[in-house]
Amino acid sequence: MGAATVPIEQADLVSHAIGELARRTRFPVAFGGLERDGAIHVTAIHGARTRSIEGLVVQENRGLGGRAFAEKRPRLALDYRTSRTITHDYDRAILGEGISTLFAVPVIVTGTTRGVLYCGSWTQAPVGDVVAEPAFRVARDLATELRVRDEVDRRIAxxxxxxxxxxxxxxxxxxxxxxxxxxxxxxxxxxxxxxxxxxxxxxxxxxxxxxxxxxxxxxxxxxxxxxxxxxxxxxxxxxxxxxxxxxxxxxxxxxxxxxxxxxxxxxxxxxxxxxxxxxxxxxxx
The missing domain is CATH 1.10.10.10 (Winged helix-like DNA-binding domain superfamily/Winged helix DNA-binding domain)
Incomplete structure (x- = not known):
């Protein structure tokens, strides 16, 4: 699960977004990253008690985040360990951190998934609109900044x-x-x-x-x-x-x-x- 090298500016954007995710939601663990070579590379983690998530690389359609990546919509596992709607390729990382409930939100820029943000809880935690909406706002803000930087870089080039x-x-x-x-x-x-x-x-x-x-x-x-x-x-x-x-x-x-x-x-x-x-x-x- 080697971590990818991402541009420093983009890594800073993700780090800021994960900090905002932890601040705005009640989830104790937040992590995420951007897409590179067809996979999501986790580069920012907040609140984890172990190092099991470090360097996680999530392939499209694999695990909860991989489904959010492919389907371009949020995905939720209230009880990650027993979930039958996802593959369990990343149990070692997720269960190693002791996560029970996991919520994955894609970052969509002009119709393309550019990243995935995760919220996790060590106990089962319901996710209603009050909890989900702040996560959606963080993902939208990150998507906006990525879109703006893409356009600026395109015109500069x-x-x-x-x-x-x-x-x-x-x-x-x-x-x-x-x-x-x-x-x-x-x-x-x-x-x-x-x-x-x-x-x-x-x-x-x-x-x-x-x-x-x-x-x-x-x-x-x-x-x-x-x-x-x-x-x-x-x-x-x-x-x-x-x-x-x-x-x-x-x-x-x-x-x-x-x-x-x-x-x-x-x-x-x-x-x-x-x-x-x-x-x-x-x-x-």
């Missing part, structure tokens, strides 16, 4: 290579700006504060690709609120107030208010001038 000082082509700059606006829209809908912080780190990565270095020399520091930045990022792509309102799930009057505040802070008389100055001082890519 399409950009021209060469000297770090080489300016991006106009088409490449638009790719960055579209990704940035989409990322702002996704982040605006996420309640998990730590997840939003990590998404902001990706935003800065995108902004850096256009050569933005922060506040321009000699310019006063400008701080936009998250919502002002959301609205301005959409406006930078030419979206109307109505379109921005629909995209960010806001009232059109609210969009106008945020845009006016951003223009005032940027000392700009039009939205186009606000966008231009925000790009010049590194607030927008």
């Amino acid at each position: 399409m950009m021209p290579t060469g000297s770090p000082d080489r300016a991006l082509s106009p088409a490449a700059q638009e790719e960055v700006r579209e990704s940035y606006a989409e990322l702002r829209s996704v982040a605006a809908a996420i309640e998990d504060e730590s997840l939003r912080v990590r998404l902001e780190q990706i935003e800065r990565r995108l902004a850096a690709l256009t050569g933005a270095r922060g506040t321009a020399e000699g310019s006063p520091e400008v701080r936009l609120s998250p919502r002002e930045l959301d609205v301005l990022a959409c406006a930078a792509l030419g979206a109307t107030n109505s379109e921005i309102a629909q995209q960010l799930d806001l009232k059109e009057t609210t969009v106008k208010s945020y845009l006016a505040a951003a223009m005032s802070k940027l000392d700009a008389s039009t939205r186009h001038a606000a966008v231009a100055r925000a790009r010049r001082i590194g607030i927008l890519p």
